[in-house]
Amino acid sequence: xxxxxxxxxxxxxxxxxxxxxxxxxxxxxxxxxxxxxxxxxxxxxxxxxxxxxxxxxxxxxxxxxxxxxxxxxxxxxxxxxxxxxxxxxxxxxxxxxxxxxxxxxxxxxxxxxxxxxxxxxxxxxxxxxxxxxxxxxxxxxxxxxxxxxxxxxxxxxxxxxxxxxxxxxxxxxxxxxxxxxxxxxxxxxxxxxxxxxxxxxxxxxxxxxxxxxxxxxxxxxxxxxxxxxxxxxxxxxxxxxxxxxxxxxxxxxxxxxxxxxxxxxxxxxxxxxxxxxxxxxxxxxxxxxxxxxxxxxxxxxxxxxxxxxxxxxxxxxxxxxxxxxxxxxxxxxxxxxxxxxxxxxxxxxxxxxxxxxxxxxxxxxxxxxxxxxxxxxxxxxxxxxxxxxxxxxxxxxxxxxxxxxxxxxxxxxxxxxxxxxxxxxxxxxxxxxxxxxxxxxxxxxxxxxxxxxxxxxxxxxxxxxxxxxxxxxxxxxxxxxxxxxxxxxxxxxxxxxxxxxxxxxxxxxxxxxxxxxxxxxxxxxxxxxxxxxxxxxxxxxxxxxxxxxxxxxxxxxxxxxxxxxxxxxxxxxxxxxxxxxxxxxxxxxxxxxxxxxxxxxxxxxxxxxxxxxxxxxxxxxxxxxxxxxxxxxxxxxxxxxxxxxxxxxxxxxxxxxxxxxxxxxxxxxxxxxxxxxxxxxxxxxxxxxxxxxxxxxxxxxxxxxxxxxxxxxxxxxxxxxxxxxxxxxxxxxxxxxxxxxxxxxxxxxxxxxxxxxxxxxxxxxxxxxxxxxxx
Amino acid sequence: xxxxxxxxxxxxxxxxxxxxxxxxxxxxxxxxxxxxxxxxxxxxxxxxxxxxxxxxxxxxxxxxxxxxxxxxxxxxxxxxxxxxxxxxxxxxxxxxxxxxxxxxxxxxxxxxxxxxxxxxxxxxxxxxxxxxxxxxxxxxxxxxxxxxxxxxxxxxxxxxxx
Numbered sequence: 019x020x021x022x023x024x025x026x027x028x029x030x031x032x033x034x035x036x037x038x039x040x041x042x043x044x045x046x047x048x049x050x051x052x053x054x055x056x057x058x059x060x061x062x063x064x065x066x067x068x069x070x071x072x073x074x075x076x077x078x079x080x081x082x083x084x085x086x087x088x089x090x091x092x093x094x095x096x097x098x099x100x101x102x103x104x105x106x107x108x109x110x111x112x113x114x115x116x117x118x119x120x121x122x123x124x125x126x127x128x129x130x131x132x133x134x135x136x137x138x139x140x141x142x143x144x145x146x147x148x149x150x151x152x153x154x155x156x157x158x159x160x161x162x163x164x165x166x167x168x169x170x171x172x173x174x175x176x177x178x179x180x181x182x183x184x185x186x187x188x189x190x191x192x193x194x195x196x197x198x199x200x201x202x203x204x205x206x207x208x209x210x211x212x213x214x215x216x217x218x219x220x221x222x223x224x225x226x227x228x229x230x231x232x233x234x235x236x237x238x239x240x241x242x243x244x245x246x247x248x249x250x251x252x253x254x255x256x257x258x259x260x261x262x263x264x265x266x267x268x269x270x271x272x273x274x275x276x277x278x279x280x281x282x283x284x285x286x287x288x289x290x291x292x293x294x295x296x297x298x299x300x301x302x303x304x305x306x307x308x309x310x311x312x313x314x315x316x317x318x319x320x321x322x323x324x325x326x327x328x329x330x331x332x333x334x335x336x337x338x339x340x341x342x343x344x345x346x347x348x349x350x351x352x353x354x355x356x357x358x359x360x361x362x363x364x365x366x367x368x369x370x371x372x373x374x375x376x377x378x379x380x381x382x383x384x385x386x387x388x389x390x391x392x393x394x395x396x397x398x399x400x401x402x403x404x405x406x407x408x409x410x411x412x413x414x415x416x417x418x419x420x421x422x423x424x425x426x427x428x429x430x431x432x433x434x435x436x437x438x439x440x441x442x443x444x445x446x447x448x449x450x451x452x453x454x455x456x457x458x459x460x461x462x463x464x465x466x467x468x469x470x471x472x473x474x475x476x477x478x479x480x481x482x483x484x485x486x487x488x489x490x491x492x493x494x495x496x497x498x499x500x501x502x503x504x505x506x507x508x509x510x511x512x513x514x515x516x517x518x519x520x521x522x523x524x525x526x527x528x529x530x531x532x533x534x535x536x537x538x539x540x541x542x543x544x545x546x547x548x549x550x551x552x553x554x555x556x557x558x559x560x561x562x563x564x565x566x567x568x569x570x571x572x573x574x575x576x577x578x579x580x581x582x583x584x585x586x587x588x589x590x591x592x593x594x595x596x597x598x599x600x601x602x603x604x605x606x607x608x609x610x611x612x613x614x615x616x617x618x619x620x621x622x623x624x625x626x627x628x629x630x631x632x633x634x635x636x637x638x639x640x641x642x643x644x645x646x647x648x649x650x651x652x653x654x655x656x657x658x659x660x661x662x663x664x665x666x667x668x669x670x671x672x673x674x675x676x677x678x679x680x681x682x683x684x685x686x687x688x689x690x691x692x693x694x695x696x697x698x699x700x701x702x703x704x705x706x707x708x709x710x711x712x713x714x715x716x717x718x719x720x721x722x723x724x725x726x727x728x729x730x731x732x733x734x735x736x737x738x739x740x741x742x743x744x745x746x747x748x749x750x751x752x753x754x755x756x757x758x759x760x761x762x763x764x765x766x767x768x769x770x771x772x773x774x775x776x777x778x779x780x781x782x783x784x785x786x787x788x789x790x791x792x793x
Numbered sequence: 794x795x796x797x798x799x800x801x802x803x804x805x806x807x808x809x810x811x812x813x814x815x816x817x818x819x820x821x822x823x824x825x826x827x828x829x830x831x832x833x834x835x836x837x838x839x840x841x842x843x844x845x846x847x848x849x850x851x852x853x854x855x856x857x858x859x860x861x862x863x864x865x866x867x868x869x870x871x872x873x874x875x876x877x878x879x880x881x882x883x884x885x886x887x888x889x890x891x892x893x894x895x896x897x898x899x900x901x902x903x904x905x906x907x908x909x910x911x912x913x914x915x916x917x918x919x920x921x922x923x924x925x926x927x928x929x930x931x932x933x934x935x936x937x938x939x940x941x942x943x944x945x946x947x948x949x950x951x952x953x954x955x
């Protein structure tokens with residue numbers, strides 16, 4: 019890309035920025051329609067129960083109550099987020115907070131009063147509160163009833179494959195869900211000079227999007243329109259069409275702007291029930307979650323336990339890695355979400371440390387009677403890098419090698435095959451460059467191998483972590499895009515991806531403007547409206563800039579080719595003698611012979627358009643993002659308080675299409691990672707499964723006073739599989755923060771913290787344990 | 794008075810008096826968003842835990858989820874809609890929009906209203922003063938530094954400096 023680019027690479031202002039700052043952007047929760055009803059959900063007080071009866075008589079008589087839906091009133095049709103596996107309402111409730119009854123009423127107060135007036139009798143069932151206990155063969159079942167197999171589509175997991183294997187998700191009795199094995203770990207440990215063995219525990223955390231999920235459904239003339247907080251509008255369109263028995267084109271889902279999503283806003287019951295109520299009442303219906311509902315009826319990052327054993331030789335070669343991971347999948351019956359996460363947990367770190375010859379990593383994703391867990395920012399890699407990067411640090415110390423040097427000695431290289439993406443090879447690996455740039459920024463040379471020499475109660479230390487994460491290559495994803503030019507010369511990009519805050523439409527339009535050599539202001543369009551935009555699997559796995567970006571660039575290229583062909587005929591010039599720029603095409607030889615893009619569209623019948631598609635499964639080259647996080651901390655050994663003084667987040671982004679947006683994503687992801695490291699946790703009563711801190715303040719997401727100085731570092735060395743060399747980077751900044759801080763705490767104090775979040779009590783206990791082992 | 798007893802209220806919002814019937818238990822946030830369609834003011838928790846719903850009441854930044862609509866009578870209520878629009882934005886709106894200080898946009902109106910309360914009383918705040926003044930509003934997207942910078946930039950513009 020040697021020629022100068024006009025728009026790509028510029029920190030242009032985000033297209034939705036002013037609407038957001040003016041408060042005029044309409045999120046799904048901001049839609050109010052005339053004559054609209056409000057919906058509320060009655061949620062289960064039990065972790066596992068069968069509904070015996072629902073008495074609607076009192077609730078139904080409350081003035082203003084218009085409709086009540088129980089599991090007996092809804093179509094028994096399956097839908098779901100990853101595979102069709104849940105009914106709109108079910109007789110079996112599987113966690114405290116599960117959906118029991120939906121009510122529509124004249125206002126939200128009346129709807130809530132009605133839910134309180136419902137009388138439900140339950141047959142209470144044994145519940146699974148702990149994945150490790152639930153994985154035992156004599157454990158009761160967290161899910162009793164599996165939907166019938168004829169409801170499933172080809173490729174879906176069948177109930178007879180799963181139901182007999184207890185609570186472990188997977189196709190083998192006794193599990194694990196997934197195992198990644200190569201070589202012989204026991205021989206590897208025998209050959210090791212240093213062996214480390216640790217148990218790591220991580221608390222469940224939520225995405226805590228500030229917009230609680232909302233849906234407004236309008237049913238008119240046999241068609242249903244939904245404004246809904248979902249990242250997968252096409253999946254919801256499919257679900258609503260299935261449940262309501264409508265043709266796909268009769269269902270329209272609009273999810274243009276979302277108030278944060280971070281991976282977890284996927285198709286759910288609330289929206290399908292909202293559509294059912296709209297049809298039944300003939301009036302628009304709105305549901306807007308409370309904060310408690312947003313915490314519970316979501317897909318949080320699972321709580322985890324990892325049993326890790328790792329070995330290395332003095333020369334710095336990693337010899338063996340043996341891990342057993344327990345993952346709390348929650349109540350979702352088939353566990354499509356957990357299965358994918360389990361696979362990525364045990365394969366991605368192994369790809370990052372590709373040279374490790376002996377591996378045995380088993381992941382047990384276990385159904386429990388807890389809220390569903392799922393793909394929150396940094397999916398799978400935030401789960402796995404905390405233990406792995408902690409152990410890498412410990413091994414490096416054991417063989418007296420610099421932690422960066424040790425990691426780099428064992429790393430993945432360009433062209434290596436990938437166990438996380440079978441039959442594919444990795445394209446670019448700029449992890450060494452990212453690590454070196456980060457090391458320079460933090461002043462790594464200040465860190466001595468001997469550890470901290472601080473006197474007094476406040477100890478300072480520096481630590482780092484190296485990470486791999488999806489940057490948009492996703493074999494399961496498909497993105498389509500369309501670029502049109504109308505007879506007035508207006509250029510529009512139509513893309514199916516919701517903007518949940520990463521302003522991908524800005525970045526995508528920058529690419530389109532670049533291809534067509536027009537200014538960004540000339541490119542408009544719309545996004546995430548199933549009736550006007552082509553299909554996109556959605557903004558997951560940081561795939562929009564990469565996958566949708568490839569599709570949008572291809573669409574723009576096709577439109578450009580059509581424009582040049584039309585101009586060639588009109589101006590009687592060969593295409594290679596034509597120049598396209600500033601909404602005009604002219605002859606290189608005679609610049610007065612020119613035509614506007616609008617005129618070409620008019621002559622073509624009103625518009626010229628191009629289409630582009632990217633399908634992840636077609637590529638042999640697989641792009642991954644890499645990053646290195648560096649933390650400088652101060653640990654008060656008397657109180658256990660960890661203060662992060664500096665956080666460097668260094669990223670292989672291929673190329674930054676919009677550096678301001680890239681930096682913004684890195685900063686935001688890093689602060690969420692800091693919350694995961696130090697303060698956030700979503701906890702449940704171990705006996706009843708009732709959530710203990712589903713309220714905003716008690717989730718302890720970092721405030722403006724908790725935010726340290728975070729410095730983004732952008733490494734731009736390109737990515738050949740993307741037309742502009744870009745890799746997605748919105749999630750990976752989360753991943754390395756917790757292990758980098760844990761390693762810095764170790765460097766400062768000599769205490770290895772193996773639990774997240776690293777709250778003062780956890781740090782104090784680690785300090786005591788470290789003292790005990792020295793004595 | 795029962796919670797669902799209707800009350801006629803007059804709310805002076807952005808200089809205009811709105812007369813409407815509200816339930817006695819409705820918050821100012823309910824009235825703004827669900828009855829007057831002033832949806833620029835957000836809500837993320839409904840009990841004073843996040844600040845997304847911040848508005849100005851007689852110039853003081855308050856949580857609209859934690860004040861009953863009936864209590865907000867005879868006060869001067871300012872919401873994000875009264876500050877400016879895309880055509881004529883307030884300097885704070887402009888600096889937030891241009892510098893990607895509004896990522897998802899959900900906390901943005903609350904942040905801007907809190908920042909306005911600060912700058913109305915202190916046109917030349919330090920970074921620490923900005924952080925302290927905005928500490929009642931949480932953001933999940935930005936990491937906060939772009940927000941702090943946007944407020945400092947707007948303050949400079951409002952002081953007439955380039």
